[in-house]
Amino acid sequence: MSGDIEVVGVFSSDLECAHAIEQLHHTPNRGFHTFAPFPSEHMAEATDEAREWGRSPVRKFVLAGGITGAITALVMTVGTSWEWNLNTGGRPIASITPYIVIIFEMMILFGVLGAVTSFFFKSGLPSFEPATGYRTRFGADRFGLVVRAAESDGAKIEALMREAGAEEVVREAA
Amino acid sequence: MAAAVDQRNHQLTYLDVDRTAQRVMAPAGLKYWLWVAFCAFLVAVGGSFWTRQVYEGLGVTGYGQPTLWAVYITDFVFWVGIAHSGTLISAVLFLFRTRWRTAVYRCAETMTVFAVLTAGLFPIVHLGRPWFFYWLCPYPNERYLQPDFRSPLTWDFFAISTYLTTSTLFLAMGLIPDIANQRDISTGWRKKFYTTLACGWQGTDGQWRNFSMAYLLLAGFATPLVLSVHSVVSWDFATMQTPGMHSTIFAPYFVAGAIFSGCALVLTLIIPMRKMLHIQDLVTIWHLDSLSKVVLLTSLVITYSYSTEFFMVWYAQDPIEMMTFHQRLFGLQGYLFGGMVLCNCLIPLLLFSPSIRTNTIYLFIISIFVNIGMWLERFVLISGSLSTATIPSQWKFYVPKATEVFITIGAFGWFLMNFSLFAKFLPIVSMTELKEGVGWLRKSARNSYPYRKAA
Numbered sequence: 203m204s205g206d207i208e209v210v211g212v213f214s215s216d217l218e219c220a221h222a223i224e225q226l227h228h229t230p231n232r233g234f235h236t237f238a239p240f241p242s243e244h245m246a247e248a249t250d251e252a253r254e255w256g257r258s259p260v261r262k263f264v265l266a267g268g269i270t271g272a273i274t275a276l277v278m279t280v281g282t283s284w285e286w287n288l289n290t291g292g293r294p295i296a297s298i299t300p301y302i303v304i305i306f307e308m309m310i311l312f313g314v315l316g317a318v319t320s321f322f323f324k325s326g327l328p329s330f331e332p333a334t335g336y337r338t339r340f341g342a343d344r345f346g347l348v349v350r351a352a353e354s355d356g357a358k359i360e361a362l363m364r365e366a367g368a369e370e371v372v373r374e375a376a
Numbered sequence: 377m378a379a380a381v382d383q384r385n386h387q388l389t390y391l392d393v394d395r396t397a398q399r400v401m402a403p404a405g406l407k408y409w410l411w412v413a414f415c416a417f418l419v420a421v422g423g424s425f426w427t428r429q430v431y432e433g434l435g436v437t438g439y440g441q442p443t444l445w446a447v448y449i450t451d452f453v454f455w456v457g458i459a460h461s462g463t464l465i466s467a468v469l470f471l472f473r474t475r476w477r478t479a480v481y482r483c484a485e486t487m488t489v490f491a492v493l494t495a496g497l498f499p500i501v502h503l504g505r506p507w508f509f510y511w512l513c514p515y516p517n518e519r520y521l522q523p524d525f526r527s528p529l530t531w532d533f534f535a536i537s538t539y540l541t542t543s544t545l546f547l548a549m550g551l552i553p554d555i556a557n558q559r560d561i562s563t564g565w566r567k568k569f570y571t572t573l574a575c576g577w578q579g580t581d582g583q584w585r586n587f588s589m590a591y592l593l594l595a596g597f598a599t600p601l602v603l604s605v606h607s608v609v610s611w612d613f614a615t616m617q618t619p620g621m622h623s624t625i626f627a628p629y630f631v632a633g634a635i636f637s638g639c640a641l642v643l644t645l646i647i648p649m650r651k652m653l654h655i656q657d658l659v660t661i662w663h664l665d666s667l668s669k670v671v672l673l674t675s676l677v678i679t680y681s682y683s684t685e686f687f688m689v690w691y692a693q694d695p696i697e698m699m700t701f702h703q704r705l706f707g708l709q710g711y712l713f714g715g716m717v718l719c720n721c722l723i724p725l726l727l728f729s730p731s732i733r734t735n736t737i738y739l740f741i742i743s744i745f746v747n748i749g750m751w752l753e754r755f756v757l758i759s760g761s762l763s764t765a766t767i768p769s770q771w772k773f774y775v776p777k778a779t780e781v782f783i784t785i786g787a788f789g790w791f792l793m794n795f796s797l798f799a800k801f802l803p804i805v806s807m808t809e810l811k812e813g814v815g816w817l818r819k820s821a822r823n824s825y826p827y828r829k830a831a
Contacts, residue, residue, distance in 0.1 A: 240812040258589035321590035328575035338560035343390035
C-alpha cells in the first residue's frame with residue numbers, strides 16, 4: 203500500500219523480541235515478520251498467537267507422501283508378482299508378509315520426500331530475493347521484527363519496540 | 377585443561393559459536409591437504425585392487441566353498457552399523473530432547489551419510505559381475521528378471537536406498553540455516569557457493585515454522601527407519617538355515633551393535649578433530665562423557681546378547697548349532713572370538729570410571745578397540761559360521777588375501793577423505809542448535825564432572 207513504512211527492530215534477546223510481538227496487537231499494523239538465528243520457542247509462540255496460526259501444513263504433505271508410498275509399494279510388489287508369477291516351493295505368488303518390509307520402507311521414503319518438498323514449497327524456497335528488513339546479523343546473533351504500518355503509526359510502533367528492549371529501531375520505506 | 381574449557385563455556389555467546397565454527401572452515405593448510413591426499417591414495421590403492429578383481433574375477437580373493445560371504449559382507453555390515461549411531465544421535469535423541477547431542481550430532485549425521493555411501497559400495501564389490509548390480513532394481517523387462525520381493529537381499533536394497541536418501545535429506549535440511557549464516561559472512565567463490573546451497577534461507581518466522589515441523593517429522597521417520605534398516609541387514613543372515621546365523625535374536629542384537637560401534641566411531645573421529653580444529657569450546661568433555669555412557673550401555677547390551685545367543689544354543693541342544701558355537705569358541709579361529717569379547721565386552725567396562733570417561737586419550741584408545749571388536753564380531757559371525765556349516769567334510773577356514781585387505785583399507789580412505797572434505801567446506805557443528813542451547817550448555821558445563829572435580 204502506498205504511504206506504508208516498515209519499522210525494523212533489532213533485539214539481542216528472543217524474549218524481548220517475543221514481548222514486542224505480543225504487544226503488537228495494541229498498535230495499528232498491516233502485518234509483520236520476524237527473523238531469528240535459531241527456532242526460538244518464545245518467538246514461535248508469540249507469532250502463532252498474534253497470527254492465529256495453526257500447525258505447519260508440512261505434516262499434511264508428509265501424511266499424503268506416506269500413504270502414497272505405502273500404496274505404491276503394495277501395488278508394485280503384488281502387481282509385479284502376479285505379472286511375473288514365479289512359484290517358489292508352493293508359496294503364495296503374492297506373499298504379503300515379506301512385502302511389508304518393502305511397503306514400510308517406501309512409506310518412509312515417500313513421507314520423507316513429502317516433508318522436504320513441502321518444506322521448500324511452503325517456505326518459498328529457493329528464493330534469491332531478500333525479505334524486507336533482513337540484516338546479516340539476524341543469521342548470527344540478533345533477532346529482528348519487521349512491522350508494516352501506515353506512516354502515521356510508525357512512531358507508536360517504534361516506541362513499542364524500544365519499550366520492549368530493541369537496541370536499534372529503523373524506519374524503512376515499504 | 378578440561379576444567380578450563382568448561383570455564384570458558386560459562387561465557388559462551390552466539391557469536392562465539394559462529395566464530396568457532398567459522399575457524400574450522402577457514403582455508404586449509406598444507407597438513408590438511410596432505411591428509412586428504414593420503415586418503416585419496418588409499419582410495420586409489422583399493423580401487424586398483426578392485427579393478428584387478430573385476431578383470432580377473434573373484435578368484436583373486438580368498439573366497440571359495442563354503443565361505444562365499446566374507447570380508448566384503450563384513451565390511452558392508454560394519455559400515456551400515458557405523459551409520460546407525462548418527463541417526464540415533466541426530467534423530468532419536470532429538471525426539472527425546474537430549475541437549476548434549478547438539479555439539480556432536482552434525483558430525484555423527486555426516487558420518488552416517490558417508491558410512492552408508494561406503495557400505496553401499498560393498499554389495500557391488502562383492503559381485504562377480506558388478507556391472508549387473510542394477511538387476512536389484514524393480515523395472516519392467518522381458519527377461520523374467522523382476523526381483524523377488526520375498527528375498528532379504530531385495531529388502532536390503534530398499535532399506536539401504538531409503539536410509540541413504542533419508543539421512544542425506546536430514547543432513548542437508550539441518551545444514552541450510554548454517555550455510556545461510558556462512559553466506560552472509562563469506563566473500564569470493566565461497567559466497568557464491570553458500571548462496572546457492574542456502575537456497576535463499578533468511579530465518580523468517582514462516583521458514584522456521586515449516587523447518588521445525590519438517591525436521592521433527594523427518595526425525596520421527598528416521599527413528600523407526602534406523603531400527604528397520606539394521607534389522608533388515610540382520611535378516612540377510614537370520615533367514616538362512618546356516619548354523620550360527622539362524623537366530624531370532626539377530627535384529628535387536630544387530631541394532632544394539634550398530635549403535636555401539638557407531639558411537640565409538642564418533643568418539644574416534646571427534647576426539648582428534650576437536651583438538652585439530654580447536655573446537656573444544658563447542659564439543660566439551662561433558663559431551664564426550666555423555667557419548668561414552670551410550671557406548672558403555674550398548675556394550676552391556678551386546679554382552680547380554682552374546683550370552684543369550686550361547687544360552688539359546690545350549691538350551692535348544694541342537695548338535696549342529698552346538699558344534700558351530702564350539703568351533704566359534706575353541707576352533708582354529710577361536711582367537712578372533714576372544715579378541716571380539718575383549719574389545720566389545722571387557723575393555724568398555726573401563727568406562728564405568730568417570731575419570732576414564734573424561735580423559736580423551738583413554739576414550740580414544742577404547743573407541744579404537746571397540747571399532748576393531750565390532751568388525752571382528754561381524755567377521756566371526758559371517759565367515760566363522762559359513763566356514764563350519766552343516767557338513768564337517770566341507771569345513772574350510774577363510775583367510776583374506778591382499779585384494780580384500782586393500783579394498784577394505786581403501787574404503788576407510790574413501791570415508792575419511794569425504795568426511796575431511798565435508799568438515800572443511802561445510803559446518804561440521806550445528807551453529808543453529810548450539811545457539812538454541814547456549815544457556816543450557818553454560819549450565820550443564822557448570823554441573824559437569826570435570827568442573828565439579830576441579831572446583
